[in-house]
Amino acid sequence: MVCIQRADSGLCVSVCVCVCVCVLVTMKWISAASLPCFTVASLLLLHCQPVASDADRRSDSALTVVENAEGGGGGGGEGGDEEEGANDNLNVVQPTEQWQTLKPGQAVPAGSHVRLNLQTGQREVRLGEEQLKYMTQDHSRGEESQSVFSPDELKQVMKNIKEDLNPDSKASKYRPLEELKRDMAQLDLLVETDAQIMRRLLDQFNSSTSTTEQRLNILLELEYLVHQVDNAQTLCSMGGLQFILDGLNSSDFRLQESSAFVLGSAMASNPVVQVKAVESGALQRLLTALATAQPIRVKKKVLFAVAALLRHFPYAQHNFLSHGGLQVLSELFRADGGGVLRTRIATMLYDMISEKELISQTGLDPVLDAAHEDRVRQYSKVSVEGELLEKGWCTLVPQLLESTEHDYREKALRALLAMAPTCLDQYRSDSSLLGSLLSLRDQYQEMVQSEMILGEENSYFTEIVELIDAIQVKIK
Template sequence: MKLISSSVTAALLTCITVASLLLQHCRHVTADRRSDSALTVVENAEGGGGAGGDEEEEANLNLEVIQPTEQWQTLKPGQAVPAGSHVKLNLQTGQREVRLGEEQLKYWTQDHRRGEESQSFSPDELKQAMKNIKEDLNPDSVASKYRPLEELKRDMAQLDLLVETDGQIMRRLLDQFNGSNSTTEQRLNILLELEYLVHQVDNAQTLCSMGGLQVILDGLNSSDFRLQERSAFVLGSAMASNPVVQVKAVESGALQLLLTALATTQPLRVKKKVLFAVAALLRHFPYTQRTFLSHGGLQVLSELFRADGGGVLRTRIAAMLYDMISEKELISQTGLDPVLDAAHEDRVRQYSEVSLEGELLEKGWCTLVPQLLESTEHDYREKALRALLAMAPTCLDQYRSDRSLLGSLLSLREQYQEMVQSEMILGEENSYFAEIAELIDALQVKIK
């Protein structure tokens, strides 16, 4: 056992000696090659100096710096790479390779794409472009492409003769309407164009001054329901917020024609447009309101209200009554100084002559309007509630004795309170349903 141990020990010492010699040899070879294969990183020009000082900068100036691209390139001995480059060792070839780093590659790709998108020109194309520029600068060539100034002025003058003003258009339309060869379809189209034009106050007054108002009133007397409907539409649009046209319409007998159209058998669409015209004629015009009442206007409306099953006409009538009552109430309030507004006293006197309250009681409107609450349309109910509130000073006793009205108000209040709570849960406040609920509460307070 001792002999065997000695021989093993000798062998181990021999191996250690050989390994030490090999290690020293490798260190010597590596030291010799370090100058050729060591990797040197050079800072960018903007990066500033490093820890090496002037000597390191001077050494870097003597190095060949390779410019990486997006493709891998082989690094040769003695070459340096910019900071941020990506360097790897190719295990197959044993050589180092370099390409752009991740950040460098991103900006290089963007610049490269922009360069590809930019248009390039060949030398021949550039020569042709320069040739075209010279030709464009030639005075003869410029004159051939543009027309003389005098010729342009002459053409513009001719165009001005073709431009029609609104007044000229309305005159032409009226001449075509009165022409013997015009068909019903053409007249309907003419009325539609006139309706568009008379929305402007000046155009509506101009139409009246050239006799257009009489043409429209003649259309109300037509046997064709389509012409009646379209004529009433034009008349209502012309009178809306236009006192001058309102006065001329009353003087021409428009109110009597409109009441006749409402009292006779007409299609629903005709009566809707006629009601629109009546409302436009009565709005802010106490003289016409007094004439309307004296000619049995409320009686005609009450018969129309009772005959309307759908509620469309009822809603418009209720809105019309609300407007008439509200106007008289507002003008009678002491909000205006008679010294500053000399016409205020006269308007108060005119509205005082409109005996609307007595007509409402006499014609049974205190029990007619509540019927509109039976509708399922929210808009109809809103119009009815506003009219009922306006009529409350006159109809309060009838409201208190009307069990159907009291029951409807209780039912509607519960219904709209539930709707309001549902909307509040969803984060909606000041909704349309809340407004209707407030109207119901206000009416109930008045009745109590």
């Protein structure tokens, strides 16, 4: 059995439920059979009598209720002071949401729920229902207040947005570069521009104390920098182009490879560097590197540099042909068994032929393009067609079709189509070429049909079939 009590103003109101039913026989007499039940009820009523408020007469089993558990006082005047002083001497328990056991002599705040656990014989206390309700409401209001901005906060956010959108305020946030340099100099920090970095790298590269590994790292950093047009031109004005060309003559193959890579990256789509490279004798150095015994990785980078030098530069193409460039490439083409160098050479031939044809057929308005006539005149001096026939390229390029790589075949077909006006008679008499074209067309046509079944259209293999058809039409 559990006795539930509500502590309020020092009075314990108890509701006791007894499992024993007492039957009164008459209004004045009680049956002897009901005496045990009557005795239990009497004991419970005695236990639940109001608790004395006099602290001097408290017993260990009494329950004391205080108005303010914080000791803040309940009334004014002398009576209030005496009551506050009495409360200060009490051991007041702070209830929680869970039941907790009361020790003898402890007091509880008003409004708390107190019960007697008859199984353990201990009093237990927890917060009252009203206290729990108010605590839950305060918690939910606290969560809502955390997720809502105040008006002042919203005003500050809008003010910051307006300041960010104001160009004048943006400009005021940035400081001049010279001022930043001065501040960083005081912090022992060094700010270098790309030009200063390249100057430092060139000095280190030219130093007699630099090792091969250090020079390789320097060339790697330079290759990254010269991709920017301005940096490549600045490198040439510093004399760095000569250092790179000297690296092509190095006895270390790694330095040759890295030097050719930097040179090709600097000349790519950079006419100023292309002109300075030709004036510095870069073409002769590159052809010499291709004609001598070199590892294939060196020749790949040298071919990259040659292609970058010749692209959209008819003057360099003319010098390339006059210095026996196609002869050097033909020997390299025959010696290559893997097809990597052959593919790059075929692509280079295609670029040279298509550039000249494109310039002669553009029909640009001379008024709008004043340099067009001069470009046509320069390309007219590049006699690629005669060199193709003389050096046997009409029979060399078809050999690339024997490769099993689709990319190699595609590059060969494009070069054959560009060379067709010059090599048409050789194509018609080359039975090996005609047989390869028929076989490749059947092979790629099957691939196209397989892709169409899968729902794929305009595939890579369709382009190859179209190239083969175009060559066959010209041959017929």
